[in-house]
Amino acid sequence: MTKFAIIGPGAVGSTIAFELQQHFDDTLLLGRQEATLSYYPGNHMPMHQLQVQSLTATTAKVDVLFVAVKTYQLNTIIEDIKRITHQDSIIVLAQNGRTNLETLTLPNVYQAVVYISGQKEQNTVTHFRDERLHVQDSPQTRNLAQLLAPTNLELKLESHIEDTIWYKLLVNLGINTVTALTQSTAKVLKDNKVNHLCRQLIDEGAHVALAEGVNLPKDIVTQIMSIYEGYPDEMGTSMYYDIIAGRALEVEAIQGYIYRTGQKHNLAIPTITTTYTLLHGYLHSK
Numbered sequence: 001m002t003k004f005a006i007i008g009p010g011a012v013g014s015t016i017a018f019e020l021q022q023h024f025d026d027t028l029l030l031g032r033q034e035a036t037l038s039y040y041p042g043n044h045m046p047m048h049q050l051q052v053q054s055l056t057a058t059t060a061k062v063d064v065l066f067v068a069v070k071t072y073q074l075n076t077i078i079e080d081i082k083r084i085t086h087q088d089s090i091i092v093l094a095q096n097g098r099t100n101l102e103t104l105t106l107p108n109v110y111q112a113v114v115y116i117s118g119q120k121e122q123n124t125v126t127h128f129r130d131e132r133l134h135v136q137d138s139p140q141t142r143n144l145a146q147l148l149a150p151t152n153l154e155l156k157l158e159s160h161i162e163d164t165i166w167y168k169l170l171v172n173l174g175i176n177t178v179t180a181l182t183q184s185t186a187k188v189l190k191d192n193k194v195n196h197l198c199r200q201l202i203d204e205g206a207h208v209a210l211a212e213g214v215n216l217p218k219d220i221v222t223q224i225m226s227i228y229e230g231y232p233d234e235m236g237t238s239m240y241y242d243i244i245a246g247r248a249l250e251v252e253a254i255q256g257y258i259y260r261t262g263q264k265h266n267l268a269i270p271t272i273t274t275t276y277t278l279l280h281g282y283l284h285s286k
């Protein structure tokens with residue numbers, strides 16, 4: 001029987017664990033320490049208690065591992081990941097942005113694009129909407145998608161995952177950057193100058209993606225700006241909430257990754273360079 005584990009009992013990891021545990025008894029939710037979480041699945045379903053076990057105390061080997069810690073926390077758990085997986089385990093990074101998979105020295109790692117929305121406050125996790133992960137199509141992920149078919153967690157197989165990753169990267173690039181730097185919610189896009197800066201960011205990001213050989217729609221800037229238009233004025237982004245709370249930001253996996261890729265291709269990306277530098281400076285001051 002397949003043994004599942006999820007590292008990171010936050011908004012994303014708890015949702016994955018809850019859905020898997022409805023069908024697979026052998027599913028571990030692993031965190032810094034043992035805990036009991038109050039999990040609200042949404043859709044008026046009642047609260048469900050989720051048991052978290054200590055990652056460092058876990059000795060079991062698992063066949064499928066979902067990693068749902070923040071991108072800047074990944075480096076701290078690499079040795080734990082190695083300890084609890086075997087050479088045929090599948091590791092799915094359920095995180096935003098783009099991690100340089102080559103540096104991880106882990107086999108069978110898949111960068112997912114996450115469409116799961118929720119939030120964690122102390123020991124309470126609330127799931128808002130969506131339960132979908134996009135991953136590269138391969139014989140391994142096809143098997144996994146079949147295993148997950150009875151669950152509410154959808155594994156969408158992509159023939160070119162880089163295209164999906166870059167689309168989400170650019171969606172995050174524009175709105176996360178401007179809401180974090182202005183410390184304002186989505187209403188900040190009503191300011192013409194900020195709106196223009198946001199367009200510039202996506203436009204420069206699209207040039208970087210093009211240089212990487214990524215396939216994006218020709219009207220990507222307009223598409224993403226119209227996605228933002230659907231956001232309620234008071235909606236914040238993860239980076240907005242993190243900066244307001246004085247927490248670390250996932251800058252290196254989003255703005256930093258795009259910036260470094262642009263540098264690699266010798267592209268002039270002044271708006272990305274300036275805004276990334278400011279966010280980098282914020283992180284350095286932490």
Ligand code: NAP
Nearest residue numbers: 008009010011012031032068069073095096114117118120
């Ligand atoms: P989160 O709520 O902060 O959850 C991360 C969890 O990992 C926390 O419970 C954290 O514990 C735990 N963790 C950190 N370091 C650990 C360690 N060394 N050992 C064990 N557990 C550890 O984050 P999230 O919102 O679920 O986000 C996870 C990823 O999904 C991020 O990349 C995020 O950008 C992405 N994402 C999130 C959403 C969303 O709506 N939340 C949507 C799309 C994508 P502590 O709290 O003790 O640090």
